[in-house]
Every structure is written in C-alpha cells, then in structure tokens.
Amino acid sequence: MKFEAVTIKDIAKALGLSTSTVSRALRDSYEISPETKKVVLEYAEKINYHPNPIALSLKERRSRSIGVIVSEIANSFFSQAIDGIESIAYKNGYNVIISQSRESFDRESIHLQYLTSRSIDGLIISVAAETKDFSHFKELHERGMPLVFFDRIINEIDTYKVIVDNYQGAYDATRYLIENGFKRIAALANNEILSITRDRLAGYKAALTDHGIKTDDSFIKYCEHGGLRLEEVEQAVTELVSAETRPDAILALGDKLTTGSLRILKAKKIEVPGDIGLIGFSNSETSELIEPPLSIIKQPAFEMGEIATDLLIQLIESKRPVTSFETKKLAPQIIIRESAKNKNKSMLNVEF
Amino acid sequence: MKFEAVTIKDIAKALGLSTSTVSRALRDSYEISPETKKVVLEYAEKINYHPNPIALSLKERRSRSIGVIVSEIANSFFSQAIDGIESIAYKNGYNVIISQSRESFDRESIHLQYLTSRSIDGLIISVAAETKDFSHFKELHERGMPLVFFDRIINEIDTYKVIVDNYQGAYDATRYLIENGFKRIAALANNEILSITRDRLAGYKAALTDHGIKTDDSFIKYCEHGGLRLEEVEQAVTELVSAETRPDAILALGDKLTTGSLRILKAKKIEVPGDIGLIGFSNSETSELIEPPLSIIKQPAFEMGEIATDLLIQLIESKRPVTSFETKKLAPQIIIRESAKNKNKSMLNVEF
DNA sequence: TTGTATGCGTTATCAG
C-alpha cells in the first residue's frame, strides 16, 4: 500500500461540499455556518486530515523551512549550534534542513544552489574552510535570500552575523599561557582567509606584543582543511615540535585543531603540559573531563544557534527593518584548569 | 528586494515559446529541435534558471526529503549518525530534515505528525526514551510511510532496523570488568521499555550469570529520560555509592549515562577506577582521551546512519521487495584501555 | 453562507 494522504477534495466529496467551503471551514473562516464548520472539522478529524505542506508552500511561496550549511555535523560546536537552531525553528513552526560542506567549496556551492532554488525561506551558514571566493554568497544575498552567518562569517556581506569575540578569546588564552610562564607560544590555525582565523590570530599576536614577546611567523601553522584531516594537524604539530627552536606551548585556534593536536602529542608521547603547554578552542562534550586538565576556550554554540535563527526568522518575516544589520558578538567561555602538576584539579571558570 | 526566482514561464515569454516546449527542452526531450534546445538551454543558463523543487514535489508527489527524529542532535552518537545519514542522502539527491524529540513523547508525536503530513518521503527514527506507546508509529507504518528504525527500535513493527549488537556489547563489557577483578557490578540504564535497555541489560545479566555472579536488582538503576538531565544520573549514582553494599564497578548503558556518571563521580571525588570501576557506552569525540583511561563501548554511528539511509532510500524507491525485512546488527567496538594504575597507557582495540 | 474559477510552477497528455 502506498502512502496515500487525504486531501481537501476527499472531504468535499464525502460531505457533498465544495473544496472552497471545506478549506474555509478548516481555516475557521467567519463566512461559514457553524453547522458546516462542525461537520467538516469533525470529519477531517475522523479521517485524520492534514494539509499538504508542499501545496501550501507552492501557494504561499514559502516553505517554512530554513537551510543550514555547516562543515560537519559530527563536530560538537556545530551540533550544539544546530541544537539551538532546531529549538528556535521548532518554536516558530519551521523545519530545519541540514547540509554539510565538509570544508569543501564545491559541496558548499552545490548545497547552496540546491537549497536556495526555493525550497528554503532563509539560510544559516558557517563558511567552509576551503572557500575563498564569496561571490555565490553575494549573489544570493543580492537576490534577496535572507541570510545569517555564524562562526565563520563574511565581513563584506551586509547581513546579520553571530560570532563569539574571537579576538578576545585568543587574547585571553594567550595571556593565560604567558602568565603561566610559557614564552615561545605557537599558534595552530585554520585557513588564513577565514574570519575566525584572522580575528583569533590578531588576538594572539596582540597578547604577545602586549607582553613584550616578539611574534614569530614560523610559529604560526595553518591547516587548510580546518583540521578535518588528522594528517594536516599531524604535519603542523610535527613541524612545530621538531623545529630548531621548539615552542613551549601551543594555542589551537579551532575545535578540530585542539583535539587533533592532543591526539598527536599523545601519540608522540609528548606530555601536556609537562613537555608542552596546550590551550585551544573546543566544544566537545567531554573535553572538560580530559586529563591532564586541558584549558579550553568554549563557544556558546547553542546560544549562537538560537540567536542566528531568531534573527533569520525576523528577517524572513520582515519584522525588522533591513537597514541596521549588526554583528552579534558573544563572549567565549575560557575554562582554565590547573595543570596536573599542581595536583589541584579544581575548575575555575573565567568569563568576561 | 524580495527573493524572486525565474520560472519556466519567464523563459517561455522571453523566447516566444510555450512553457511545454521550454520544459521539454530543459529535460532534453527527443522531440525538440536541436536549435530550440540550444536557445532555451543557453538562456536558462544565462538567467540562472533552476526548477522549483516545491512545484516538482507537488507534481511528483514526493519531496526528495527524508525526515530524521532523534532525541538530541548535540549528542555525539546521534550527530555521527546524522553525518552518515546526510552523506548517503546527499549522494542520492535527498535533503535531510532534522527534528529533536528531546526524549519527549509529545514532541516526538508532533514532529512525526508534521513531517509525515507529506513533506517527507521516508523517516529514520530513534525512539524517544519517554515513548511507551507505539501506536503512532504503527499507524504511520500501516499507512505505508517508509520507515527505518535505528538504535532504539520497536520490535513489533516489521520494517528495517539498524542497531549494534547491544547484548554482546554489554556482555563483553561486563566480562571485562569481571576479569579485572570487579565483582559487585552495577548497571545504569535508560527507560526499561527501550529496546536498547532490554538488550543491554540481558547481556549484562548473562555475563554475570556465566561467571557465577548473582544478579542483584538493587544494582540496576534506571534513568527515565536517558540521562538527558544530569540530576537523574546524579540521583542514580548517589543511590549506588551510598548503598550499604556499594558496587565496586558501574556499567553505564548509554552515552549520556557514561559521561554523566563520570562527571558525578568526579564531583564526588570518587576515583575511577581506584575507588570504583567504570565502563560505558560512549561516542563522544574525545572520550578516548579521558584519563584515567576510560574503557568504552563505541557504536559505529556513522555507518549505522549510512546503512539506515541506504535502506530507507531503497524502500522509498521500492528497489527491494518489502517482504524480507531484516534487522541489521553491527558490532560495537569495545575500546579497552589499561587503568592509570598500571601506568600503561597503550590503547587496545578489541573488535569482535 | 456557499460554490466556481484561477493561480502557484511543473510535467504529461493530447492536438496540431
């Protein structure tokens, strides 16, 4: 048996009414007699009628769906963000359609094209690491598609953006390392084009400079694919630890980079923080449980998702004037944990 | 400016053709002259024409979307599964619409109702912890909606199911504890109704029995909401450790239960595995990095997602006879790690 | 108060 659904026509036929009467009765229109309404409503209930959302979409030229493109769902930061997105979407009667770019420009473009060929009302996106050409986003934006960027944003496009204060997060993390006696601090970053890379590196450099430490470009390593491939991280970490002047600490500027370098260091039997200090961005559920106490920069991913969705829906339903786009900048949470050497395992949450 | 898309009509008007001609030219129909085709195709390309998927859905009575309902996206097991789902869906030209039940029966029902009122072609689902009444699934199934269960399945419904060998996983984990000298092994489980709970507890009990240990029902604690709320886990763990005959090890039969009890034990300053042994299901990205080495039962979530989607799409496109539904049972990966006490931190992956 | 006709974008059927 095929999945056959009951339509307004079936009700009309069964009740000897016209489709328009049924339609109006169902929508509780004032111009329908109470009796007719009652009959229709009861029958509809009985045969379990539900309007066809696709027909509605076609008619109303809206799908009540929002698209989401992230690099990878199975990344705690993104899955937490999607959690927030789905929450708000659900409250507002929207569906969420998920796509993964896997950091690839091509996949991103394809998804973008498909989603926006009218099956979604708006789009929430975190740009892929490989993406260096933003023209497809620009064009989409110019064609009037409601768009909200989060995490990895494109500054040149004038719409809402939701990020954490990446500069400050990296600054504070670097300062923390310096204050704990580390001096030769290396940075592991994503693709240079990404907004998050630029902001985080700026914070890192500023902290070094403010503490009288010269920045050394050989201490900055980039991972083109955002650490999606462990080999990338392995190569970067290997280069760092086998350099003539080896860094005494690493600042990992991305989730995958943090867990990646932790894995690599472990494999190389390099102790953290005994042999090398490590602090990094991470939203993994269990990263706080990792010993030796790993200090981490955690993003309020869920809230970012919520805010982005809220803004997007306002944009879609044009509740807001489209003149004053802001960039919502949230505070990252820096979770500093005493090193194992101190035997003090208490956790100290420093929020600013 | 509103997001106005170009339709087949626009092309027809611009080129002085009929919509049907344009439609056929675009679909490369044999009955259209090469010249007309060329003109249409070029113009379509030029003005960036893309067919409206919603109109197509209405016409073809299919949306090329599959629905997914899980308890929580921000749970590594599910996000990894969704990763797999999205991969296969993408390859087959399907969209993925995500919903979260948050372990609630009501939310699950609402999502189910909405999704299946014809905006999806099929559904992949992991049942909510609170769900004890399966009639809505049964009805849906009877109405012919292609359905694939994964992880938390409903045995009474005859369709494809994708799970790991939960019995064996729990059996092996329990045996591992026994072989390491633990004798009073408690189990922390989800809702008793869930298939995974029943299978895992059966494996746990069988292992105890096979090793001459009597099962003790006071050693089995249930968390109605699947550990979604930490208080639940806290209460269960507290009851266990403050009992007269305290267990010397805990087997956590769910992701949230594993990380939850780890957190609680840490907060209570109960050392693992010094004071109490712990092994549990976990798919968290970083759970392998947790010290003291946490032994875990890991599910091949990504593959489960892939397989479920593959089966669902076959079902949707009726490539398979609907007579021989199987339950795909994959092997969980038991990751045994030597305890910190042994100072041997090498990892030993035991697959069966 | 109810019914008829039209359109949303597309494809299929039937004429020409």
Place this chain on the structure above:
DNA sequence: CTGATAACGCATACAA
C-alpha cells in the same frame, strides 16, 4: 517538432 490544457492540493477573488 511545438503549443494548449489539465492536473498536483490549496487558498482566495469573485459570483451567486
């Protein structure tokens, strides 16, 4: 080879 028209399910302007 091409065009006109109906249909998918629904809402609505217009008639009655």
